[in-house]
Every structure is written in C-alpha cells, then in structure tokens.
Amino acid sequence: MNLSLGFITILFLIIFPGVIFRRLYFYGEFSKEFRSNYNLITLIAISSIPGVILLIITSLLYNSFDTINLDFIIDYFKEIKSNETKPDDDTIYPITLNEIFASKIAPFTGLLYSISIASGLVLGRAVRKSRIDTKFKLLRFRNYWFYLFNGHHTSFKKLKGIQPGSNKHLFTRADILIGTGSDSTLYSGIVVDYELKENDCSSLNKIMLQSARRYKTKFGRMLSKDIPGHLLIVDCENMSNINLTYVSEKRVGLLETKLPGIIPNIIGTTLILLIPLFIFEIEKIDWLLYEWYFDLPWYAMILSYLLVVEVLTLLNPFRETDDGYEWNGWVYYVIKVIAILFTSVLIYWLS
Structure with a gap:
C-alpha cells in the first residue's frame, strides 16, 4: 500500500x-x-x-x-x-x-x-x-457510574439537594434487582468497585459488593439471607434496576480541626527563636535595617520587638473563645494595622 x-x-x-x-x-x-x-x-x-x-x-x-x-x-x-x-x-x-x-x-x-x-x-x-467536570457538562466524563457511586453527582446542577453539600460521603449502598418477575433476586451491599462493559463505558458489567445480602420472594414471602464471604460480584447483564443509598457524615469545618490551635504555637515558637536576634548583634546578618536597629535606644528596641509580635500575630486568622475558635473579623485587622503603623512611627520618632 x-x-x-x-x-x-x-x-x-x-x-x-x-x-x-x-x-x-x-x-x-x-x-x-x-x-x-x-x-x-x-x-x-x-x-x-x-x-x-x-x-x-x-x-x-x-x-x-x-x-x-x-x-x-x-x-x-x-x-x-x-x-x-x-x-x-x-x-x-x-x-x-x-x-x-x-x-x-x-x-x-x-x-x-x-x-x-x-x-x-x-x-x-x-x-x-x-471537580470542574461536575460543574460543566461539556467536561464531564461519560462514565456516569463513577459520579453516582462516589457521591459526586450532588454537584451536578440538576441533582443538587439530593445530599447536603456540607456532608462528607463515606460509602454507597446499592440494592440491585437482577431478573424480572418471580425469578428476580435482589442483592444489597456496600459498593466497593465496579466494572464497565468493554465497548460501552456507560453500561455496567459487574458490581462488587461488601457485606452483601440476598432477597428473594418464595411462596409469597420475602426471604433474606446473608451471603458469606468478603466480596460478592454481581453480574449486571440482566439488571432491572438499581437503588443507591448514600451514607455520609458531617464534614468537619476548618475551625473544628487542630489548625487554629497549631498556628498560635508556631507564631509563639518563632517569636521565642527570634529573641536572640534582638539581643545579640549577628555580624553575618548584613542588613541595613538590622544595623540601624542596634543603634536605637533600649526602649525603642523593645518597641521594635513588639512591632514584630504585632506583624506575626496578624497572620493568625483565628481567635479562641469559650466555645472554641472563631474567625477574626475585619475590626481585628483594622486595629492591628493601626497598632503596627503607630508603633512604626513611634520607633522612628524615638530613633
């Protein structure tokens, strides 16, 4: 050719x-x-x-x-x-x-x-x-089951409100009906994995369930049975329908983490480590501002250290209350900025 x-x-x-x-x-x-x-x-x-x-x-x-x-x-x-x-x-x-x-x-x-x-x-x-694909349909992958099984569908425009966005998805429980009529069997369990058809990424081939149970109607009665084993693989070739239940927990907010308590410790440790630099002049530090600092009177040097304290504490966005931690409001930052400017002017005047 x-x-x-x-x-x-x-x-x-x-x-x-x-x-x-x-x-x-x-x-x-x-x-x-x-x-x-x-x-x-x-x-x-x-x-x-x-x-x-x-x-x-x-x-x-x-x-x-x-x-x-x-x-x-x-x-x-x-x-x-x-x-x-x-x-x-x-x-x-x-x-x-x-x-x-x-x-x-x-x-x-x-x-x-x-x-x-x-x-x-x-x-x-x-x-x-x-997760921009959950916001714009044009970027969304065709494997729709990924979004459904992992709870990411709650960000879809048409599916918002199914599950509160503030909750953290833990796992998905599936009820899968295989077959129709009297020969149908219902399998229920926690979805741990799945497999798509080879040439159709929108169709399920198999679903892996953990803690699975089987439900079947016999003589007009619904009978259930725990399925032994660690994992049940359900063939979805004859799947009639599937019901999904999402198990979630309340998402921990930033104020409820350890971070608000860690930041003050970091700032405090940094201020302690900086004390020797404000007491002893390090010759290897060849900064004009640092040399100017040691020409200040002792009371201006104390104010300089307090100025550094104000600047570093400005980086902490949290404040501790009796009920935990809260975000610092804009009033806090305004007061901090005014204090920094006032201290800077005072140091310059005393020099």
Whole structure:
C-alpha cells in the first residue's frame, strides 16, 4: 500500500499526538472512554481535534526560540520522492537530510510528542481533581457510574439537594434487582468497585459488593439471607434496576480541626527563636535595617520587638473563645494595622 507524503505528515503531526493525548487524558476509571463505541475511522477523526490544537501550540512554542518551515521540509521530501534520490548539494536545498532531521524534525516532533504526553497526563487529572467536570457538562466524563457511586453527582446542577453539600460521603449502598418477575433476586451491599462493559463505558458489567445480602420472594414471602464471604460480584447483564443509598457524615469545618490551635504555637515558637536576634548583634546578618536597629535606644528596641509580635500575630486568622475558635473579623485587622503603623512611627520618632 502506497502512502502519500501528506498522509504520513498528518499521521505523525496530528493523528498520533491526538491519539496519545486522548489515551492519557482518559485514565483510571475513565480509560474505557478512549475508544468506547468508536470504530477506527471515528477514533482517528476525534483524535484529530486535539491533534490540531497540539500542533498549533507546539508551533507557537517552538517558533518562540527557533524557526521551522514545514512547507520547506515537505517540499524537500517531495523532491526526494520525485527524484528517488537525495537532492544534489548544488540544488536549491543546500542542507542535507541528516541536518534537517537533527536540527529541525527531531526537536520539533520531540517537543510535539512531549507536549501531547504532558498535557494528556495533566489535563485529565486536573479536571477530575478540581471537580470542574461536575460543574460543566461539556467536561464531564461519560462514565456516569463513577459520579453516582462516589457521591459526586450532588454537584451536578440538576441533582443538587439530593445530599447536603456540607456532608462528607463515606460509602454507597446499592440494592440491585437482577431478573424480572418471580425469578428476580435482589442483592444489597456496600459498593466497593465496579466494572464497565468493554465497548460501552456507560453500561455496567459487574458490581462488587461488601457485606452483601440476598432477597428473594418464595411462596409469597420475602426471604433474606446473608451471603458469606468478603466480596460478592454481581453480574449486571440482566439488571432491572438499581437503588443507591448514600451514607455520609458531617464534614468537619476548618475551625473544628487542630489548625487554629497549631498556628498560635508556631507564631509563639518563632517569636521565642527570634529573641536572640534582638539581643545579640549577628555580624553575618548584613542588613541595613538590622544595623540601624542596634543603634536605637533600649526602649525603642523593645518597641521594635513588639512591632514584630504585632506583624506575626496578624497572620493568625483565628481567635479562641469559650466555645472554641472563631474567625477574626475585619475590626481585628483594622486595629492591628493601626497598632503596627503607630508603633512604626513611634520607633522612628524615638530613633
């Protein structure tokens, strides 16, 4: 099969980088979305979109520190193909093939594929870590079950209010009805993992349940039974419906953590460690302000240390009350700033 030079160029500069980007963008739980329900032609077509964008970005970036003329390189290879030999040195191409490859082609393609790999690795994870995909449907992955099983669907615009946003999701309990009619069986348990169908990332293949129970109707009575074992794998091929229950706990606020108590300790320790610097002059500290400090009278030196205390305590956004910790209000910061300015002016006047 004869491949044209144009097709080879598009293949290496657009399609391959686009395929690499998409393969790395869809990672982990979303890896099957890379080629779900896509034939080869469709996969190439949708990979061309990020491929073109990556080529443009690479060209702009590469041309910022070097120049590459793709038309010149393509014409060069056309000349080689038409003559079936390398152009002579006295032709319009004074540069050899090895020189073109080493100085232009290799650096440019290396940068192109590096950007493809880096952007694919970073962007997919950045979208998921920032959870921006729960805010904008355009960025949402097609693996809808990931959002449902992990409780991230509560950030969807149409599903807000199902579970209070201030609560922390612990786990999801699923009730799965397999089959229909009298042959149906209900399995219930905690969802620990799941598997999607190979060519359809929106359909469940299997669900792994922990602490599973089985419910079945016999002789008009609902019978339940604990299923022994650590993990039950439910085949979802004949799943009729699924009911999800979210177990959560109240999310601990920042004021209820240890941080409000740690910050004053850090500030206090820092102030203690700074005391020797205010008593003994360190010759290795060659700061004009530090040298000026030791020329001050003793009472101005004390005020200077108090000024440092005011500045460092300004960094503590919390205040302790009888009921715990609260955020410092704007009045606190205004008073602190006034005290710092007043102390600074007083030190300058006393000097």
